[in-house]
Amino acid sequence: MLSPVVVGVDGSAESLAAVEWAAREAVRRDRPLRLVHARNWTGQAESETAHAAQRHRAQRTLRQAEEHLRGSVPDVELTDEQVDGPATAALLKATERAELLVVGSRGLSGFTGVLVGSVAQGVVATAPRPVVLVRAGEEAEDEHYPAGDGRPSTSTGFRDVVLGIDLADACDEVIEFAFEAARLRHARLRVVYAWQPPSAISLGPGDIGLINDPEQAEEWRGFLSAVLKAWREKYPNTEVLETVVEGRASTVLVRAASAASLLVVGRRLSGRPAVPRIGPVTHAAVHHVRCPLAVVPHE
Template identity: 70%
Template sequence: MVLPVIAGVDGSAESLAAAQWAAREALRRDRPLQLFHAWNWHPRQEDGEEAMAARRHLARRSLREAEDHIRRTCPDVRLTPDVQVEGPATAALVKAGEETDLLVLGSRGLSGFTGFLVGSVAQGVVARAARPVVLVRAGEEAADEHLPDRDGNASTRTPYRDVVLGVDVGNPCDEVIEFAFEEARLRGARLHVVHAWQQPSAVALGPGDLGLIDASERAGEWLGYLTAVLRVWRDKYPEVEVTETVTEGRPQSVLVRAASGASLLVVGRRVAERSAGPRTGPVTHAAIHHVGCPVAVVPHV
């Protein structure tokens, strides 16, 4: 069974950008695209047959608008029958994510999420989804994935911008690394792999620890570890050009800076049960709130 790429739509500018990005991604993956709409029901909402009909009308209008937009901008994509369901929206989207190759949602970044992606709903989806989720900002267009032409103008005929991958050398994850290599391969793009490291504090040093190692020497060690982690993936994807960067600093800040000018940022989310419930983690949280390019969040064990 060929799983589709699913785009959550609600009529907002963010969801239209997400649907358009999802259509391009579906073509790259040779997958069909499915448009999905969910709405939350609240106790204070008017109930009854008339209210339900109104909600269904708004859902159909959002779906038709997204479909018309995609057929104009990406006519070659294969569209499967769309889906509309009544919420809770988080649960509906998480369930949809179990039956998809990739789930794509719209995002407003720091100002939160719009439509059925209100506040904690979007973060809940990212924190709970079993498959990768991509968040796309409003205004994202096909040319934004590509380098400008010789005159500095936007173009879709130029090479793709880098795919950026954040890697924790101390705990690398195959699912996240493979996802990033595959995305770079699909685009014919360069993969820029980033690792952030921090000097241990004097308090953290124990007896016999070397606390006076030169920063450049320590950076060289981290680069060696990163190169070793990526060796098997370079062999598996020989056609993908890879650059490696190790930078001293907080991982959140380093990754946000590295993603500037990228076509896609790939980060991981550990699927570990916590007493406080699912979380995105500080690096992923910073990425989905502060990075301007599309962000792919890949769950892993």
């Protein structure tokens, strides 16, 4: 049985946008879609009557999401599930058997606009599978270039998939996810590496520092091309644009994602599960990138 695309559903505008994006992605990947609603996300029911009311509200929330999808993405193979919360733990459990997990990037915690400590932040920092965050208001047309008259369209080509890469820690899982996302969309893959020149303090006595910035950039371009060579051969029909930019990685990626259909970044799996971390670049992307954001865990 194919592992599903799993999406968290709570009835908020953010989760409905996530549901639609997840449905489109499930169709692209030829995977089933599973809607997951965590009952009692804020505490345990005090009585059977209250618990029954929660089940009813959960069922109504799932039905509304399903009815919404029947009109917008009718070809998706759809199932749903109610689970007992808390939400972060419930979604993490569902992710164990998922192709990927999709959540709304705001609204799941009940604190609109606050990501730190929210469900979205929790699953991004700890999920063993890729997690995609989707903002409220995300539409199918947003993934595509506008039509010739400037109007939004779903019949035009997809905008670039952008991969933020760390050449000091280039990981196959992250690169493969980005190439596959671009292939599924017949989109160009733009691979972005941001570098900063070493300071006099950071260079040791035995280090050789390139003085000329253009020379440093050229060195990084050569390194990036070498890292991507095997992936270009594996995905010969995917157009790849290699971009090397001097600057802070978080700033460069947020700017690059402004016209993207999807941004892909990596997250190193923590050896200390009790201390989940996402890193400064992923943290900046979670808070500032408007397009869907895929966070791919790796060793």
